[in-house]
Amino acid sequence: MTRLTLAEAHELAADILRHAGFSAAFVQAIAATVTAGERDGCTSHGLWRLLGIVRTLKSGKAVADAEPEVFEPAPALVRVDAHGGFSQLAFAAGLPLLAEKARRNGIAAMAINRCVHFSALWVEMEALTELGLVALACNPTQAYVAPTGGSRPLFGTNPIAFGWPRPGGQPFVFDFATSAVARGEIELHRRSGKPLPSGWGVDRQGRPSDDAAEVLDHGAMLTFGEHKGSALSAMIELIAGPLIGDLTSVESAAFDAGHNALPYHGELIIALDPQRFLGEQADAQLARAETLFEAIQGQGARLPSQRRYAARAKSLVEGVEIADSLYQDLIALRG
């Protein structure tokens, strides 16, 4: 393993992104996200992700110097055209207006369009909770997942995320895929020849399958939570696809055309302002949420973001460790 301070990790990421040809704004924004992912123990959104980011740019599926454009289609709506760039700059470009609209109207939504999206949604949820807003976000990805009762890839891994600001503490944030597991987990089972646990995938006939190769190459992954998870995944296709005039996961896969680039699609973010819902009661009501969190933790259950915050606290002191082989791959990309 190779140990890096967070500053070293950020510098390495920035060097790679600069060498790949990203504009200065993207270099800073993407380096910040992958460093945050590594710091928080989300390795799939950490430094490893740089390999996919550079591959996506080289395949012509991302614009290295895109400048996002912000529109106001309605009093409580923001639309950001990412112009084919990665998500971070589009999100950052729209965030101030989204927050302003949520504060003015009580609730507001932001659609990000034509975006190469690799960023973890929890990063965005943290940005919104830092502004005192409650937030919800979701996006399609690329078609890997069958609806319950089906047999063919139709939905993406379709993440959904939520953030709730906590006075004086780290926010309550969750961010999970609506697929039963990440596609990478099934890849690992293929490599090791291990049978899949039940509920992860189906074969080409739509029957439950424990054969990773069959699921990946001919069948499909499944959603979490059977028909309920499948319904949520369909909702995400709709509200972060047609509702915002952007691609579904099937259309995103067609756009990729086998390049294995990071998925190109839209995202929907909803922000709600507790101050406008509650007025002068806001502080007292938000304190009642703290009672709920205490009751969750008081019976030995975990808040969804605790593992990430623990990793963060550790990384801030000790830095991060990555596999030597990954470090060598990254050094090679630095040019």
Next chain:
Amino acid sequence: MTRLTLAEAHELAADILRHAGFSAAFVQAIAATVTAGERDGCTSHGLWRLLGIVRTLKSGKAVADAEPEVFEPAPALVRVDAHGGFSQLAFAAGLPLLAEKARRNGIAAMAINRCVHFSALWVEMEALTELGLVALACNPTQAYVAPTGGSRPLFGTNPIAFGWPRPGGQPFVFDFATSAVARGEIELHRRSGKPLPSGWGVDRQGRPSDDAAEVLDHGAMLTFGEHKGSALSAMIELIAGPLIGDLTSVESAAFDAGHNALPYHGELIIALDPQRFLGEQADAQLARAETLFEAIQGQGARLPSQRRYAARAKSLVEGVEIADSLYQDLIALRG
């Protein structure tokens, strides 16, 4: 079994509600909902529910002639104080303003407060999709469900519902509890002495349990989808509890104080207007949603509302059938 036409079912419900002392407006509104539930094969929201409604009124936990009051806390927010009445009138009172605000702003939210809530959320989703709006709703109930990793009731069965309008057809609507199953399912296992399937509940130590009595009396129910369902259930507690200044499921259970009344709490509804998101592209984009629905059904999977619509079509022709024992119980309530 006793067969009733829908008109007879509605009349029976209205007679019972009138005899119980509900105001004329509640008689009509609640009779319409329970008849719709029976018609659509949702027996738990059908005529059977009248027993709980009358019990709730008699226990002093509902106001028979409440008049909901509508407020505008912010340009995109509606708040309805149900003043202790059942949900239907509160929803109906706020609906026009919610729709107007969604159309004006692109997105709007409605909080219903101090409400006895027994209505199925899909009824509300249908009302919003009929107006061409996309809708999302959720509410806490009473504490029966432990968070993943916990051992004690904290969350309610916390339903979440979604509606998407379909041009010229019945809307895409789902409405499900975030508990693994309905509490009534576990009651049935207790009565028949059958062991519970895994994932339904835990014992007092938080260990998986197949003992219905232990789960109901000492342990807790579980959410669907393990930690992901648990996270969603926590979100519902927050956004339909403290965010709207209303009770969490634990607080609602305390309010009930063992009366076994229908739960008293709030509800959050979000409405989005595709016309404001999409402008002149709206028709073309909504047509792309139809492509998604065809792809779901084309691979043999079901849309979440199909079973209900099939039951509806049948009931409109044939009426509904209820158990003779239930019919006798209802006749006795008619006075």
